[in-house]
Amino acid sequence: MNESRAITLGAMIGAAVGAAAGYLFFTEHGKGMRERLEPAVEELRTEFARFQKTIERLGAMANDGIRAVNEFNEARAQSSAFRDSSTSH
Numbered sequence: 001m002n003e004s005r006a007i008t009l010g011a012m013i014g015a016a017v018g019a020a021a022g023y024l025f026f027t028e029h030g031k032g033m034r035e036r037l038e039p040a041v042e043e044l045r046t047e048f049a050r051f052q053k054t055i056e057r058l059g060a061m062a063n064d065g066i067r068a069v070n071e072f073n074e075a076r077a078q079s080s081a082f083r084d085s086s087t088s089h
Helices: 003-026 028-086
Strands: none
Touching (some): 003 028
């Protein structure tokens, strides 16, 4: 995409966003629409927050699992090294 097309596209998107904002904030129909959308937006925000907490918990569980595997591997390596040194006399 060349620069002039990018500028034109950016201007068109900006105009559309501006028109939508003007409609929502400066007309009676827009005010009514905002009042209808507000609970849905709040519910969506709450669901995203819950989803984020779930992802954080999954990440913590994954870290715990990795830590347990690493500790197991270290213990196995130490046990193997101890066995090898005790039988080498």
